[in-house]
Amino acid sequence: MALHALHGLVDQLATQPIIFIGGKGGVGKTTTAAALASYYASQQKKTLIVSTDPAHSLGDVLNVRLNNEKTAVTPYFDAIELNPDVIVDAHFAQIESTIKSYANPDMMPKIREHLRLSKSAPGAQEAAMLESMCQHLITAADANYQHIIFDTAPTGHTLRLLVLPEMMGAWTDGLLAQQRRQAKLRSVANHLDSHNQKSNQKDIDKKIDKKDVPNPFAAKKPDRWEQAVAVLEKRKALFRQAGILLHDRTKTAIVLVMTADVLPLAETKRAIEQLEESKLNPSAIVINQLIAPAQSDEFWRLRAERQQQLLQDIDNSFSNYPLYPIYLQQTDVRGTEALGALLRPLS
Ligand SMILES: Nc1ncnc2c1ncn2[C@@H]1O[C@H](COP(=O)(O)OP(=O)(O)OP(=O)(O)O)[C@@H](O)[C@H]1O
Numbered sequence: 001m002a003l004h005a006l007h008g009l010v011d012q013l014a015t016q017p018i019i020f021i022g023g024k025g026g027v028g029k030t031t032t033a034a035a036l037a038s039y040y041a042s043q044q045k046k047t048l049i050v051s052t053d054p055a056h057s058l059g060d061v062l063n064v065r066l067n068n069e070k071t072a073v074t075p076y077f078d079a080i081e082l083n084p085d086v087i088v089d090a091h092f093a094q095i096e097s098t099i100k101s102y103a104n105p106d107m108m109p110k111i112r113e114h115l116r117l118s119k120s121a122p123g124a125q126e127a128a129m130l131e132s133m134c135q136h137l138i139t140a141a142d143a144n145y146q147h148i149i150f151d152t153a154p155t156g157h158t159l160r161l162l163v164l165p166e167m168m169g170a171w172t173d174g175l176l177a178q179q180r181r182q183a184k185l186r187s188v189a190n191h192l193d194s195h196n197q198k199s200n201q202k203d204i205d206k207k208i209d210k211k212d213v214p215n216p217f218a219a220k221k222p223d224r225w226e227q228a229v230a231v232l233e234k235r236k237a238l239f240r241q242a243g244i245l246l247h248d249r250t251k252t253a254i255v256l257v258m259t260a261d262v263l264p265l266a267e268t269k270r271a272i273e274q275l276e277e278s279k280l281n282p283s284a285i286v287i288n289q290l291i292a293p294a295q296s297d298e299f300w301r302l303r304a305e306r307q308q309q310l311l312q313d314i315d316n317s318f319s320n321y322p323l324y325p326i327y328l329q330q331t332d333v334r335g336t337e338a339l340g341a342l343l344r345p346l347s
């Protein structure tokens with residue numbers, strides 16, 4: 001059985017600036033993410049933990065009230081719980097202000113109503129959350145954090161978030177290509193238009209013969225699409241940059257958490273297949289809530305034996321990945337002291 005000592009996980013991830021913690025619901029993602037962050041912070045490594053899980057249990061695990069802005073948990077430990085509602089509102093407020101700068105004011109009430117409805121459209125929250133995650137990913141890398149740890153929502157969601165930068169990049173490409181085609185047509189139209197205006201201007205000049213008066217037709221009409229294109233270009237650059245960071249194995253590590261049970265094993269297999277397809281190989285697998293084999297009580301002894309059998313399957317299924325055990329504790333592990341202690345080397 002190739003179980004590593006748990007402290008090895010801390011060493012393995014020591015040089016990884018970005019760590020994603022994923023896995024099925026309830027297996028211990030938040031506990032693992034918070035334990036890693038607490039340990040690194042206790043070693044005076046500046047660490048940021050970002051929770052993308054709308055259930056917001058990170059604050060409960062840390063015994064700290066968190067919100068959409070950074071909160072200092074300890075001097076070396078900051079935490080954020082992304083709030084989808086706040087992010088979606090900010091995202092749509094930005095879209096509205098971009099549209100407002102070029103749209104006909106009479107149209108604004110209709111546009112506002114459309115935007116209000118779009119906020120609850122499928123995928124709107126996901127897209128806004130993804131953009132916010134990518135922003136945190138990039139700004140944290142520039143803000144002197146040695147580690148930024150993402151505590152994510154259950155597997156399916158996480159995987160979509162990880163591959164979304166590519167999808168969003170392709171989607172934005174499509175929109176930009178369309179904008180370019182329209183810009184070309186417009187420039188032909190403008191050219192014809194300015195040709196006509198020049199002939200008109202000649203007639204006017206002839207009539208008023210005032211050569212140094214500025215030509216009112218020379219000023220270029222501001223292109224109302226330019227701003228929209230600039231926003232799209234910026235978003236595309238953000239997704240591209242995030243995509244590069246996520247695929248760089250020296251920068252990003254993906255850690256999957258599971259328990260030694262049949263369903264988490266099946267889900268972890270599927271998760272790994274999907275990640276490998278997107279060339280995002282996990283770095284390690286944590287097997288949480290293990291029961292120490294020597295148990296006097298019949299019930300716990302049978303549970304422990306069952307886990308040992310499943311550990312064989314896990315070992316065979318994930319032979320390419322280092323496996324780290326976390327044993328079941330008597331109570332929930334809460335607060336940075338207890339969480340950090342979980343990962344301390346055994347003496
Ligand atoms: N090794 C452990 N020993 C004892 N309790 C644990 C252990 N790991 C996790 N727990 C407890 O199990 C519950 C679920 O853990 P946690 O919240 O970390 O899971 P999660 O994967 O983040 O869940 P979700 O999918 O809902 O976000 C919590 O109450 C946590 O305190």
Ligand SMILES: [Mg+2]
Pocket residue numbers: 029030031053057151152
């Ligand atoms: Mg969680």
